[in-house]
Amino acid sequence: MARRSDTLRDEIARRGTVLATVRGDSMSPHIDRGEVVRLAPAPRLRRGQVVAFEDEHGALLVHRVIRIRGRSVFCRGDNRHDRDRPVDRAAVVAIAVAVRRPPDGPWRPLRRSVLPSLRLPLRRQVARVRWHLRRLAERLGRSRS
Secondary structure, three states: OOOHHHHHHHHHHHHOOEEEEOOOOOOOOOOOOOOEEEEEOOOOOOOOOEEEEEOOOOOEEEEEEEEEEOOEEEEEOOOOOOOOOOEEHHHEEEEEEEEEOOOOOOOEEOOOOOHHHOOHHHHHHHHHHHHHHHHHHHHHHHHHO
């Protein structure tokens, strides 16, 4: 029986990119449950990239790279405090290059980010400040109309 990661690798090699639907909330707020990610080949791994990899149980996860040491890649979901167990570089199947909200939302590029590698409480504070700034900008925009 073929492993999911091997099948996904073959499909990416054949088509160039593959679309996958996210089922969890570990990458929220950057990638939410039900959103679609575009996966592409991962020729070079860098800290801050969002990657698809196979964990020790055979599950495919989409998390952010927080550290690379030799052949070991350390990842963590943006909405998680603890990092995942390190995986071998060979377990990384693809990088996530874009995300969209179904059914026909616009594609948003996924860029490398070092912010998610900061401690979770600080990330939550920054996200809260951004949210308040967006609401303030919306209110100011409506009041001028």
